[in-house]
Amino acid sequence: MTTFPTILDYYASPNQREAEAAVLHFQPKGQKHRLVLDGSIYFPGGGGQLHDVGEIIGENGGRLRVERVQFDNGSIVHEGLLEAGSFEHLEPVRIRLDWNRRYQGMRLHTAGHLLHDAFLTLRPTGLVPRKAEHNRDPYVEYHGSLDARDQKPLEESIDALVWADLPVVMREATFDELVAGCRFLPTNLPKNKPLRTVRIGNGELVPCGGVHVARTGEIGRVVVTAIHQTADQTGSRVHYQIVDR
Ligand SMILES: [Zn+2]
Numbered sequence: 001m002t003t004f005p006t007i008l009d010y011y012a013s014p015n016q017r018e019a020e021a022a023v024l025h026f027q028p029k030g031q032k033h034r035l036v037l038d039g040s041i042y043f044p045g046g047g048g049q050l051h052d053v054g055e056i057i058g059e060n061g062g063r064l065r066v067e068r069v070q071f072d073n074g075s076i077v078h079e080g081l082l083e084a085g086s087f088e089h090l091e092p093v094r095i096r097l098d099w100n101r102r103y104q105g106m107r108l109h110t111a112g113h114l115l116h117d118a119f120l121t122l123r124p125t126g127l128v129p130r131k132a133e134h135n136r137d138p139y140v141e142y143h144g145s146l147d148a149r150d151q152k153p154l155e156e157s158i159d160a161l162v163w164a165d166l167p168v169v170m171r172e173a174t175f176d177e178l179v180a181g182c183r184f185l186p187t188n189l190p191k192n193k194p195l196r197t198v199r200i201g202n203g204e205l206v207p208c209g210g211v212h213v214a215r216t217g218e219i220g221r222v223v224v225t226a227i228h229q230t231a232d233q234t235g236s237r238v239h240y241q242i243v244d245r
Contacts, residue, residue, distance in 0.1 A: 006076040007039035017099040026087040033082040044071040047210045048133040054097040061085040109134040110212045117203035118157035139237040146236040148227045155224040165217035166201030181205040
C-alpha cells in the first residue's frame with residue numbers, strides 16, 4: 001500500500017476520546033474495510049499496550065466499526081466492519097474511541113513503568129528488565145531470579161509513588177539521546193517510527209512508544225499479585241493489577 005502519513009494525535013492529546021479528521025484512503029480488505037486518515041487518536045498498540053477500538057463516522061453517512069489498528073509505514077490503518085455507507089477521499093469524519101479500554105490501557109502501562117521505578121528504589125542494582133505486558137495479565141519481566149519476598153515492600157513502594165501524584169512525561173527522542181540517557185536499551189527498538197521515551201517524576205528515562213496517563217495519581221492502587229520465575233528459568237516476572245475505581 002502506498003504511504004498515507006497520519007499525524008499521531010494520541011501522543012499530543014492522549015486524553016482526547018473524540019476528534020475530527022479527513023479520509024486519505026479507503027478500501028475493502030476481505031470482509032472488512034481499511035481506512036487511513038490525515039490524523040488519528042487511535043493508538044495502534046505496542047510495547048505491551050493494547051490498540052484502541054471504536055467507531056469512525058463520515059459526513060456522508062459511512063460508519064466503520066474499528067476492530068483492529070496497525071501502524072504501517074507512517075500510516076495508522078483502522079480496520080473493521082463497514083456498518084453503513086462508504087467513505088470518500090478527503091471526506092471529513094468524526095472518530096470516537098472506546099475510552100474505557102484506552103484509559104485502562106494507559107493506567108496499566110504507566111503502572112508497569114511505575115513498578116519498575118519503585119523496584120529500583122528497593123533494588124538499585126541487578127534489575128535488568130527485558131519484557132512487559134500491560135493488558136489482561138500485566139507483568140514486567142526481568143533477567144535472572146528475583147526474591148518473591150519483595151512482593152509486599154514493592155507494593156508499598158509503588159503505593160507511595162502513586163500518592164506522590166508524579167508527572168508522567170512522554171516525548172520523542174533520537175537514537176543518540178536514548179543511548180546517552182537510558183540505562184536499559186531493548187534490542188528491538190522500532191526502526192520504522194519515531195523513537196520515544198517516558199519518565200515518571202525524577203525516575204528512569206525509559207524507551208517507550210506507549211500512551212500514558214498524565215500523573216501517577218490516575219493509576220490508583222496497584223497490587224503486586226506474584227513474583228515468580230519464567231518457565232525457562234532464565235528470568236522472573238512481576239505480575240500486577242490495578243484496582244478498578
Ligand atoms: Zn512502555
